[in-house]
Amino acid sequence: MRIRFLGLATASLIAAGCGTTTLQATGGQATSSGHGTAAPTAAASAAPSASAAAGSAAASTPAAGAAGTTTAGAACRGAQAAPVAAGSLTGLEFVSADQGWAVGQDAILATTDGGAHWAAQLSGKLNLTSVDFISGRDGWAVGTTSLLATTDGGAHWTALPEPCPVIRSVHFVSPSAGFAVAGGEDTGGDNPAMPVSGGVVLTTSDGGRSWHTLASPADAQSVCFSDPLHGWLGAAGLLYRTTDGGADWTALTSMSGQAGSGGVLASMSVECASDASAWAMRVGPGAAMSQDPHVGFHADQAGATPIFAEQYFQTPGGKPVAESPGSDAGPFSAIDAANAVFIDWCSACGAGTAPWDMATNSGSTLTKKGNVGSITQPQAASFLSTEVGWVAGSESVFPTSAAGTPKSQERIVATTDGGRTWHIQYAGPWTS
Numbered sequence: 001m002r003i004r005f006l007g008l009a010t011a012s013l014i015a016a017g018c019g020t021t022t023l024q025a026t027g028g029q030a031t032s033s034g035h036g037t038a039a040p041t042a043a044a045s046a047a048p049s050a051s052a053a054a055g056s057a058a059a060s061t062p063a064a065g066a067a068g069t070t071t072a073g074a075a076c077r078g079a080q081a082a083p084v085a086a087g088s089l090t091g092l093e094f095v096s097a098d099q100g101w102a103v104g105q106d107a108i109l110a111t112t113d114g115g116a117h118w119a120a121q122l123s124g125k126l127n128l129t130s131v132d133f134i135s136g137r138d139g140w141a142v143g144t145t146s147l148l149a150t151t152d153g154g155a156h157w158t159a160l161p162e163p164c165p166v167i168r169s170v171h172f173v174s175p176s177a178g179f180a181v182a183g184g185e186d187t188g189g190d191n192p193a194m195p196v197s198g199g200v201v202l203t204t205s206d207g208g209r210s211w212h213t214l215a216s217p218a219d220a221q222s223v224c225f226s227d228p229l230h231g232w233l234g235a236a237g238l239l240y241r242t243t244d245g246g247a248d249w250t251a252l253t254s255m256s257g258q259a260g261s262g263g264v265l266a267s268m269s270v271e272c273a274s275d276a277s278a279w280a281m282r283v284g285p286g287a288a289m290s291q292d293p294h295v296g297f298h299a300d301q302a303g304a305t306p307i308f309a310e311q312y313f314q315t316p317g318g319k320p321v322a323e324s325p326g327s328d329a330g331p332f333s334a335i336d337a338a339n340a341v342f343i344d345w346c347s348a349c350g351a352g353t354a355p356w357d358m359a360t361n362s363g364s365t366l367t368k369k370g371n372v373g374s375i376t377q378p379q380a381a382s383f384l385s386t387e388v389g390w391v392a393g394s395e396s397v398f399p400t401s402a403a404g405t406p407k408s409q410e411r412i413v414a415t416t417d418g419g420r421t422w423h424i425q426y427a428g429p430w431t432s
Contacts, residue, residue, distance in 0.1 A: 089392040089410050089428075090193070091131040091141070092380035100382065101154065102392055102412055102426070103128035103141050110154050115390060115414050115425035121154040129193035130169050138175045140208060142167055144192055149208055151175070163211045165200065169193045170208065171224040171272070178204050179231065180211065181220050194221050194234075196265050201233065201246070214246045219265060224272035232278040232299065237266030239280050239297060239304050252304035253282070253297070266293075271334035276301060279340040279359075283329045294329035295320075296342050298363035307363035308342070322366050326355040331391075333383040338362050341389060343378045351396040352376035356419070358386055373422025374413050387418045390425070407432040 089109075094100035101121075102109040108122040108131075126143055133139035141148040141157070147167050148157045165183025172178035180202040184195020199220035202211040216223075217235040225231035233240040233249060240249040253268075266284040273279060277300040284293055295309045308322040310329075326344030333341045340363070343356040354372035359365070372378060375393040383389030396408040410428035415421060 088379065088394070089412065090129050090379055092382045092390060092392045092412070093131050093133050093139075094382045094384055094390060095133050095136055097384060097388060099136050099153070100390065101131050101133060101139065101141075102380070103131045104392075104410070108141055108148075108154060108157065109412075109426065111425075115412060118412070118426045122148075122157050129191075132170050132172055134172050134174065138172070140170050140172060140178070142170055142193065147208060160208045161210070163202065167202065167211075168195055168199065169222060172208075173225050173227055176205055176207050177228055178208060179214070179223050179225055180204070181223050182211075184219070184221075191267070191269075194267060194269060195219075196221065196267055197236070199235075203246075216240075216246060217249055217251075221267050222269045224270055224278065226272045226274075226276045226278075230276040232270045232272060232280070234268030234270045234280060234282075237268050237282055237284070239268050239270065239282075239299060241278075241299065241301075243276075243301075252299060269332075270299075271332065271340075273334040273337045273340070275337040277337040277362075279332060279334040279363075280304070281329060281332055281342070292328040294324060294344075296324065296332070296359070296363070298340070298359070300337065300362070305363060307359060308357070308366060325357040325368070326353070330354065330356075330378045331381040333381040333389065335383050335385060339386055341381060341383045343372060343381050343391060345377055347377075350376075351398050354378040354391070354393065358418070360386065369419040372413060372419070373415075374424050375411060388414075388416050389419075390414045405432045 089102050089104035091103040098112055098114050100111050100115065105127060106123055106125060107120045109118045110121050111118050128141050128143040131139065131141045137151055137153050139150050145166060147160045147162055149160050150157050163182065167180045167182045168184065170178055170180045181199045182202050184199030185197050186195060197219045201214040201216040201220045201223050203214045204211050216233060217240055219236035220233060222234040223231065229243060229245050231242045231246060238251050239253045240251050242249050264285045266282050268280060268282050270278050270280040280297040280299060282295045291310055293310050296307050297304045298307055306320045308324045309320050310324040310327065324344055325342055326346045328345040328347050330343045330345045332343065338361060340359045341356060342359060343354055346353045346355060354375045356369050356372055358367045358369055372391050374395055375391055376396045378391050378393040380392040381389065390412055392412045394408045395411055396406060398406050407430045409430045411424055412426035413422045414425050
């Protein structure tokens with residue numbers, strides 16, 4: 001199914017504050033593993049404030065599902081997304097074997113030695129949900145009510161103007177060109193970075209200082225582009241592809257069965273890979289018997305192929321024979337056009353386990369890899385190859401007696417041998 005839109009709206013969305021603020025890196029030290037002392041924190045010297053965003057732009061014409069273009073704040077639909085759980089790490093990205101970042105409720109953490117040491121670049125009630133870096137210098141961090149950017153690897157972070165509807169996730173293809181999903185509602189979903197319904201697609205040509213509506217199918221949930229022309233969109237539980245910058249979107253997955261009881265939609269998350277390909281995950285709608293209906297996909301210019309499915313549920317249009325890594329959907333990481341990692345969660349397995357699969361040969365081969373070590377609930381993953389990767393999540397411990405109290409700890413674990421061994425690289429404080 002091909003959908004033709006009128007293209008890019010020409011007027012900018014109104015941005016709250018109409019300017020940028022440079023945030024000083026904190027002096028707060030992040031906890032490191034016991035293998036050495038923590039690396040020094042990013043330079044704490046203040047930088048001059050960035051120049052104001054270009055003007056107080058007029059509102060654009062919303063695309064399908066747009067939630068309005070008023071100033072961000074309490075009246076802005078989607079501005080009050082569910083807060084991130086205290087201490088949790090929700091976003092993780094490595095751009096090389098040495099350099100990576102993790103973001104979450106109260107910190108931006110960075111490493112320059114492959115995760116042996118982590119330092120806090122910024123701390124406070126940040127409520128960050130995702131992070132996107134295109135190099136060792138240029139990156140963006142997205143929160144429930146904020147958008148931050150850096151051009152020096154995180155030594156300084158700048159708070160960018162926030163449009164209305166507020167941005168939920170971003171994906172940049174260059175320091176200036178990027179795309180975002182904004183607004184929407186979380187009804188029936190558990191991912192603060194991805195609305196289930198009502199989301200819209202935005203685009204920027206100035207690094208995120210101003211945004212324009214990009215016409216797209218309704219209920220946008222996630223978006224990524226391999227280059228300014230070739231992109232992928234998850235919307236209303238469906239996977240779409242564009243080859244002309246969003247003027248046309250082609251649906252690659254079935255329309256049937258996407259809404260559950262009460263009209264709650266399935267969700268579709270997508271990650272771009274090389275050669276204009278992508279990997280995707282459809283989750284829901286609904287859940288039952290400690291099972292989370294989810295299907296993994298590999299997609300390229302020939303179409304989308306389901307590669308595994310949670311077997312408890314019927315899948316519209318039939319389902320692949322291969323079983324999902326676990327009962328509950330978790331994070332996944334696109335390595336390249338041929339390889340990806342899918343990490344699930346077993347919520348009914350004691351304190352929890354994190355079973356994972358390695359998808360190779362464009363998803364035609366799935367290899368069970370056991371459980372991610374020292375993590376009971378995975379939240380984010382970043383793999384550079386089939387051997388080298390990192391997973392952020394929590395480790396929960398149940399009391400051995402009725403008088404005890406359950407406790408959990410946020411962690412980042414790493415493997416350099418394809419999951420045969422895992423090492424704890426970061427461990428936050430235990431909380432109960």
